[in-house]
Every structure is written in C-alpha cells, then in structure tokens.
Amino acid sequence: MIGPLRARHRWMTTALAVVVPILYVLILSSRLEEHDEGHGSVAPVNASVVEGEFAGRAWRADGRLVFLPDRDPSLPDVLLYWSAVGPVGEDLPANAHLLGALDGDAPRSLAGPPAAGGHLIVYSLGHARVVGTGPAPEEAD
C-alpha cells in the first residue's frame, strides 16, 4: 500500500511550492530594504574614522556599534575586530575580539566593543591581513 505515501508526497511538495518561494522573496526583499536604508545612512560628525584599504566610519548607537564603509573595495571575507592595542603591521593582535562580519558597502550594526577605548581593526580573512584601522568610538552621552 503506497497510496498514502504518494498522497503525502503530493501534499508535501504542494506545501513547499507555496512556502519556499514566499520565504525566498521575503528574504531577498528584506535584504534590498536593508541595503536601500544603508545607502541613505549618514555618519554622525563625531564618528570615528577607520582608515586603510577598507575605510569607513564607526559610531555607537543603543549599545551597538554601527560601521559604515566609505565604499566597497571588494575584499574577501572582511571581519571587524576590537582590540585594546593597535595592530602590529598586517597582523591581528593576539587578544582581538571579533565584533562581526562586514558586508560590501552596506552599513552593519554589530555588537558593541567589550570595553571603552581601544581600536577597531578591519581584517580580511581571505587575504589574512589587516586592511583598515582606527580608534574605537565612545558611547554617545
């Protein structure tokens, strides 16, 4: 008796044919919305300036850290770190704290640094070297 199995197969593929395309479109639309919002983002005047190959501006908002790249330098696998000390040449300091991944020229809201002061370090995992650095922003009063 495989009739029930066939019926289950039919209902399963029907449900997926409805749910998956809807989720797919929703996910892609939310990405576009976030990108659009990003292009309109303006860094506050007191934002920290990160300089280097991957330059941008960073500021604190609601306990989080917002990073706005100046442009997309097409570097692979770019991560943003916080460290109490600055980088040595192109290497990450041993105790650098990962804040999150950057995404082209889109602004990213990441977890805030674990302590006041310190440095922001942009690191390309693909190239295994530091590609930007600057002072970590202070929490706004």
Add this chain to the structure above:
Amino acid sequence: MGHAYRAVGWNRQKKIYDRTLGLGLIAYLVLFVVVGLLRWPEHSEETLALRALGTGALLLLHVILSIGPLARLDHRWLPLLYNRRHLGVLMFCLALVHGVFATVYYHSLTDGNPVVDPLISVLSANQRSDSLAHFPFEIFGVVALAILFLMAATSHDFWLANLTAPVWKALHMLVYVAYASVVLHVALGTLQGETSPVLSGLVGVGVVWVLGLHLVVGWRERGLDRPTTGSPSAEGYLDVAAVDELKDGQAKIVTLSGDRVAVFRNGDEVSVVSNACQHQNGPLGEGRIIDGLIVCPWHGYQYQPRCGRSPEPFTEKIPTFRAQVRAGRVWVHPTPLPAGTDVEPARIGAEA
C-alpha cells in the same frame, strides 16, 4: 536485520554512469575555480573552492530532484533514474566537504577568534535572529546536512530491504525538507552579500523549476488514483478495461482497494499484480513483459506475471489479483492476494 548485506553490483551501466558523473564534477570544480580566479582576482582560492563545492552540491540537488518527475513525464529520462542514489551520495559528499571546509576556514583558522569549538562557533557566531535578512543561515545548512547524511547512510539496498520500501521512501522524502533548508541557507547566506541579481535569479529559477515540476506531475497523476467504479459482479469482480485497451506485453494501471494495480496482457493471457515493485516501489505497470517476465522500468527487477515472484535465485514477491475476461472486458477482484500467490491467468478468447 532480516536481509544480509550484499555489495553493490558494479555492472557496465553503473560504471559508465559513475565515471561520467565523477569526470563532470571534477571539470565543474576546476572550471569554477579557474574562471573565478581570472574574473575575480581579489577572491582567494579558498573562497572560490568553497563556492565551487556549494554550487556543485546545489546544482546536483536540483538535478536529483528533477529526475523523478521528468521520468514520469517522459521515459527517456529513466536511464538517469537508474543510478540516482549514487548521485545523491556524491551530492552529500560535496555538501559535507563544503560544510567542513567552511567551518574550519571561518571558525578555527583565525587567531583573533576566542578559542571555542568550531562547531559551537558555527551555531553561535551569528546571533541576528531578530533580522530576517541576517537570520543565522548556518543553522539551515546544518539541518540539510544532517538529513542528507541520514539519506546517504541508508542509501544502500541493505537498508532498503531491511526497512522495507515504504518506510525507506518515507525516510527519503525528507529530501524536500533538506531542499527547503538549502534554499534558505543560500538565500540567507551568500545571497545577502550578493549585489548582482544574476545569482538570486538563478536560484529563484531553480526553485520554480523543481517545485513546479513536482506540482505539475503530482496533480497530473491524481487522475490515476481515482478508484475504479462500477457495479461489481456477483463474485465481487470489477470491470477495469476492455481487452482491446491492453497492448501485448504492456499494462493498464487502475486503482483498486485504494492502491494502483497493473493489468498486464501477455499474448492471450491477462495477469494482474500490484503496481509497486518490491525493490523501490517503482511503477511496474509502466514496465514491459520481456522474455515472459514483468520488468520494472526503474532498476530492471523481474517478476513472473502469474505469481508475482522474481525468478530464482531472487526472492522478491508482490501481491497478485484474480482476473476474468468476459464479453471482451477484463474483470478484476479488488482484494489483493498475499504476495507471491499463484493465480491462473485469465484467457482472452476462452471466456464463457
């Protein structure tokens, strides 16, 4: 375990199938990385290799999910179905290497990350569950990989025989959950950083193709599941077809007692058996009688029309049905007989 393990029988067709598959896959991976390095020199070889493995697995999954419905629409696709499980195992291996490589590359090869188990890091590094666009895509990759592992591990005939085809098929139907997880993994992962619409469009076309194909074939086949109606004879037989409808060596598929049965004509004899092959529940009624034996169109399993048993030394057997030919019509009793029960075929031209 009621059935002993038997190693895969490597016949010529399987060797050709697997060789073509292996060479095609190697060519794809090499081409992807080489063209990628030339087109996007800023990307590392590791990143391109990861994407080659991921896209390779995704493409293969689309091919695997297309073979079934395509073979239902046109029998010329059946040769691809013959060794589909090898495709599935290869696709799982690609996905596994992609997953392991990504875990090692992103979660254990940087001095800057705290020293945590890479597997814990994969599942905890991304905590944006409050955002649809940035929802942790890794979780969906892990779910898909777990399902694909289960399927690959039970893909051998040993498990098919011991679990029985219906249970095995129910388990392997999880492939649709895996497919949905893979689509979400891709949409929430790599497509989030992709500004070109080409890749998003291609994945979208793939989703519409696979699910659309299943919808079309599934709803088209609903007609076959409509039960045979009409007044039963005094002995309980149902009129299922005119003798002229039956082509020699082929079958008409009808639904009796809630399941499909195959009404075969073999010369001037009519025999009726279950439509589901014992091996993988392939549609026997879409096969033919060759050398006096019903041959399953999927993997060539053979059954004797009158008793539903495979020829010696094979032991497969399927239910049979009693049939009569009266006044140019074929009548079948809807109650299936135990698998392997010998039934005298109904004879055309000998009716009362």
